[in-house]
Amino acid sequence: MTSRIIRNSYPCPASLGHSPFEMLFGRQPRTLLDMLAEQWETTEEEIKDLLSYAQDLRDNLHTVWEEAHAALREAQTKQKQGYDARSAVRSLTVGDKALVLLPSSDNKLxxxxxxxxEVIAQINPTTFKLAIPQGSGGEQVYHINLLKRWQEPSGGQPIR
Structure with a gap:
């Protein structure tokens, strides 16, 4: 019983369904309690020949890898569905005004x-060239994740 508790305490990533040890060696790790339990519970030691051990190991590794790949595909599908549920496609057009998320001059972080x-060109669906007047050559390229569409305030006066 205690050996099962210790064996199950090894970290097992949810996306794989198996511990790294089991993925590498095709079996659960043998702890000291496992070895003691084997001595107490078994009277006759089972001796395997090398060929049957290698075949069993190959079969175990193959089974573990197949199960891990299936669990990984399932986890990836769930993660993709979760991401797609919260994400939205954003785009800007040439002539739009956009805000840029930049580090402040005081603190990099x-x-x-x-x-x-102003957006002056769209390089690809996620990259835009903006006209930046402040001493940086006049034009800079930014990814859409650093941009936010500018909306004019309703009162006519810009709010800073």
């Missing part, structure tokens, strides 16, 4: 929305 800047 503190980012804030800066702009608005």
């Amino acid at each position: 503190l980012a804030r929305w800066q702009g608005p800047y």
Whole structure:
């Protein structure tokens, strides 16, 4: 009983369904309690020849790998469904104004929305070129994840 508790305490990633030890060696690790339990419970030692041991090991590894691949595919499908449920396709068009998430000058780790800047070109579906007037050559390329569409305030005066 205690050997089963210890064996089950080895970390087993949910996406694989098997511990790294079992994935590598095709069996659960033998702890000291396992060895003691084997001595107490068995009277005659079973001796396997090398060929049958190798065949059993190959079969165990094949089974574990198949189960791990199936569990991994299932976990990937669940993760993709979860991501797709929360994500939305964003896009900008040439001429739009956008805010850019950039580090502030005081602290590299503190980012804030800066702009608005005009989108002057779409390089690919997720990359846009913006006209940046502040001493950086006039144009910069940004990924869509760093951009947010600028919406004019309803009162006519920009709010900063």
